[in-house]
Amino acid sequence: MFSSLSLSLTALTVAFVVPSAVNAHGYVHSLEVGGKNYTGWLPFTDPYESPVPNRIVRKLPDDGPVLDASSSDLACNKGGESPAGAVATAAAGSNVVFDWLTWPSDHMGPVSTYMTSCNGDCKTFDASNAKWFKVDASGYTNGKWAATQLIDNGFKWTSTIPSGLKPGNYLIRNEIVALHSAGQPQYYPSCAQLSVTGSGTTVPSGSELVSIPGIYNNVQWPDIWDDNFKSFAAPGPAVAFSGSSSGSEGSDPAPSSSAKSSAAASSTHNSATHVSSAETSHSATSTHVSISVPTTTAEPANTSIASSSAAASTGRCRSKRRRGMVKRHVSHHAKRHH
Numbered sequence: 001m002f003s004s005l006s007l008s009l010t011a012l013t014v015a016f017v018v019p020s021a022v023n024a025h026g027y028v029h030s031l032e033v034g035g036k037n038y039t040g041w042l043p044f045t046d047p048y049e050s051p052v053p054n055r056i057v058r059k060l061p062d063d064g065p066v067l068d069a070s071s072s073d074l075a076c077n078k079g080g081e082s083p084a085g086a087v088a089t090a091a092a093g094s095n096v097v098f099d100w101l102t103w104p105s106d107h108m109g110p111v112s113t114y115m116t117s118c119n120g121d122c123k124t125f126d127a128s129n130a131k132w133f134k135v136d137a138s139g140y141t142n143g144k145w146a147a148t149q150l151i152d153n154g155f156k157w158t159s160t161i162p163s164g165l166k167p168g169n170y171l172i173r174n175e176i177v178a179l180h181s182a183g184q185p186q187y188y189p190s191c192a193q194l195s196v197t198g199s200g201t202t203v204p205s206g207s208e209l210v211s212i213p214g215i216y217n218n219v220q221w222p223d224i225w226d227d228n229f230k231s232f233a234a235p236g237p238a239v240a241f242s243g244s245s246s247g248s249e250g251s252d253p254a255p256s257s258s259a260k261s262s263a264a265a266s267s268t269h270n271s272a273t274h275v276s277s278a279e280t281s282h283s284a285t286s287t288h289v290s291i292s293v294p295t296t297t298a299e300p301a302n303t304s305i306a307s308s309s310a311a312a313s314t315g316r317c318r319s320k321r322r323r324g325m326v327k328r329h330v331s332h333h334a335k336r337h338h
C-alpha cells in the first residue's frame with residue numbers, strides 16, 4: 001500500500017513540475033546613505049568600465065547566491081572580503097536604504113542587516129575574521145516573508161544605524177536568504193562601507209558579536225511550501241543595543257524558532273503526518289531539477305542538494321510556485337487512498 005502510494009506520488013509530482021521561466025535575481029544596485037544616493041556595485045557592467053568605478057559596495061561577481069553557510073563568502077559575497085574603493089558618510093541614527101535591482105517573488109525568506117567595525121579604514125579591511133552585530137532582521141510574520149515585504153516596498157530595505165553608535169568606520173551588510181529550494185537555502189549578502197559620524201559611545205557587547213560564517217550553524221530552515229508552515233523568526237543573535245537578550249521579532253535565537261515551526265507543523269493533521277513526509281522528500285527530488293534528470297529513490301536529500309547546487313551555480317533558478325499546487329493535489333490524492 002505505502003509503496004504504491006509513493007510511486008503514484010512520484011509520478012504526479014514529476015508530471016506537474018515542469019521547467020518554467022528563468023528568474024533574474026537581484027543585487028543592491030543603489031543605496032541611500034546619509035541622505036545621498038550611491039550607485040551600488042553593478043556586477044554586469046562595472047568590471048568592464050575604464051576606469052572601473054569606485055563604489056561603496058564591495059564587489060560581487062554576479063547575482064547568484066552563496067550556497068555554503070560555512071564559506072567565508074557568507075560575509076560579503078564571493079570576493080567581498082576584499083575592500084571597495086569608496087566610503088559613504090552617515091550619522092549614527094540615520095537610515096541606510098538598500099535598493100535591490102529586483103527580486104523574484106518565489107525567493108521568499110528572511111532579510112537581515114548586520115554591521116561590523118572596520119577597525120580602521122574600511123578600504124583596507126579584510127572582512128574574513130570580522131565580528132558582526134545585528135542591526136535588524138525579519139523572518140515570516142503576519143503571513144508575510146521579509147523578502148516579500150522588500151518586494152512590496154519597491155525592492156527596498158531600510159535599516160537604521162544604531163543611534164549612539166560610536167563613530168568610526170563600519171561595514172553594513174544586508175542579506176536576503178531565499179528558501180524556495182527545500183534543503184538548499186540560498187544566501188545573498190552584500191556589504192557597503194560606511195563612515196559613521198556622531199558623538200555616541202555605544203559599542204556592541206561581546207555577546208552581541210558573532211562571526212559570519214557562523215550565524216547559520218545549526219539553523220533548521222523551514223520547508224516554506226509545507227501546508228502547515230506557520231512562522232519563522234530570523235536566525236542569529238538578538239538585535240544589538242535592544243536592551244533585552246530575547247523577545248523581539250527577529251531576535252529569537254534559532255533553536256526556539258525551529259522549535260516553534262516544528263510545533264506548528266505537528267499540531268495539525270495528525271492523519272497526514274506520514275503522507276506529508278513522503279510528499280516532502282518526493283517534492284525535494286524533483287524541484288530545482290529539470291525533468292530530464294532521472295528520479296532516484298535511494299538518497300533523496302543528497303540528490304536534492306547536489307542538483308539544486310548545480311542549478312543555482314549555473315545561475316538558473318526555476319520558479320517553485322507550481323510546487324504548492326502539486327502538493328495540494330497530492331494530498332487530496334493521498335487522502336482518497338487513505
Ligand SMILES: *[C@@H]1O[C@H](CO)[C@@H](O)[C@H](O)[C@H]1NC(C)=O
Pocket residue numbers: 030031032037038097098099
Ligand atoms: C537612487 O536614485 C535612483 C535614480 O533616481 C533611484 O532609482 C533609486 O531608487 C535611488 N536609490 C535609493 C536607495 O533611493
Ligand SMILES: *[C@@H]1O[C@H](CO)[C@@H](O)[C@H](O)[C@H]1NC(C)=O
Pocket residue numbers: 299301302
Ligand atoms: C548522503 O551521502 C552520504 C555519503 O554518501 C551518506 O553518508 C548520507 O547518509 C547521505 N544522506 C544524507 C541525507 O546526507
